[in-house]
Amino acid sequence: DQQVKQNSPSLSVQEGRISILNCDYTNSMFDYFLWYKKYPAEGPTFLISISSIKDKNEDGRFTVFLNKSAKHLSLHIVPSQPGDSAVYFCAAMKGSQGNLIFGKGTKLSVKP
Amino acid sequence: DAGVIQSPRHEVTEMGQEVTLRCKPISGHDYLFWYRQTMMRGLELLIYFNNNVPIDDSGMPEDRFSAKMPNASFSTLKIQPSEPRDSAVYFCASSSRGREYFGPGTRLTVT
Numbered sequence: 001d002q003q004v005k006q007n008s009p010s011l012s013v014q015e016g017r018i019s020i021l022n023c024d025y026t027n028s029m030f031d032y033f034l035w036y037k038k039y040p041a042e043g044p045t046f047l048i049s050i051s052s053i054k055d056k057n058e059d060g061r062f063t064v065f066l067n068k069s070a071k072h073l074s075l076h077i078v079p080s081q082p083g084d085s086a087v088y089f090c091a092a093m094k095g096s097q098g099n100l101i102f103g104k105g106t107k108l109s110v111k112p
Numbered sequence: 113d114a115g116v117i118q119s120p121r122h123e124v125t126e127m128g129q130e131v132t133l134r135c136k137p138i139s140g141h142d143y144l145f146w147y148r149q150t151m152m153r154g155l156e157l158l159i160y161f162n163n164n165v166p167i168d169d170s171g172m173p174e175d176r177f178s179a180k181m182p183n184a185s186f187s188t189l190k191i192q193p194s195e196p197r198d199s200a201v202y203f204c205a206s207s208s209r210g211r212e213y214f215g216p217g218t219r220l221t222v223t
Contacts (some may be wrong), residue, residue, distance in 0.1 A: 043216050044203070
């Protein structure tokens with residue numbers, strides 16, 4: 001039973017345009033959400049996070065939106081750059097737990 | 113800090129052999145996680161430790177898999193005997209709760 005779902009295995013975007021990566025979750029107890037980025041042959045690296053008390057968090061070109069009622073979050077990358085091409089993992093946790101629950105990832109390709 | 117260190121980076125072994133993967137977490141982190149990444153299943157949590165104590169090993173696929181954390185700076189994941197379906201990238205991660213920091217991974221190939 002997948003508690004964190006990334007329904008799009010891949011996404012292709014033109015350089016300079018917006019990339020929107022989506023993530024849905026089923027557990028209403030989750031209170032902290034993260035996005036990780038993974039290049040080939042490397043471990044995932046933290047990108048941005050959001051607490052459930054917020055609905056938006058921005059860091060440069062990256063913005064994460066959280067819709068608690070819909071149990072949905074999204075990562076926006078504006079403008080997209082070829083170096084953003086990677087696999088993006090959505091993750092969630094609840095305060096009482098020590099581990100993150102990851103989605104299966106979305107492979108983003110940004111074409112020049 | 114050097115980050116999470118994993119060894120070896122690549123391992124090729126024959127079916128039936130014992131495989132040991134090693135991890136050194138970031139100093140001061142009290143959580144350590146072992147993940148396996150495959151195309152089909154994405155990032156699967158195998159087991160995690162808190163203060164060297166295994167907390168949840170429900171992700172360990174079979175008795176052939178075992179993990180230990182004898183002290184705060186070292187952990188091993190052992191597969192005995194190994195099978196071709198164990199071929200994957202194995203990641204170790206550590207945290208002090210919340211954000212997890214991943215190592216570079218060990219790519220295991222079992223022939």
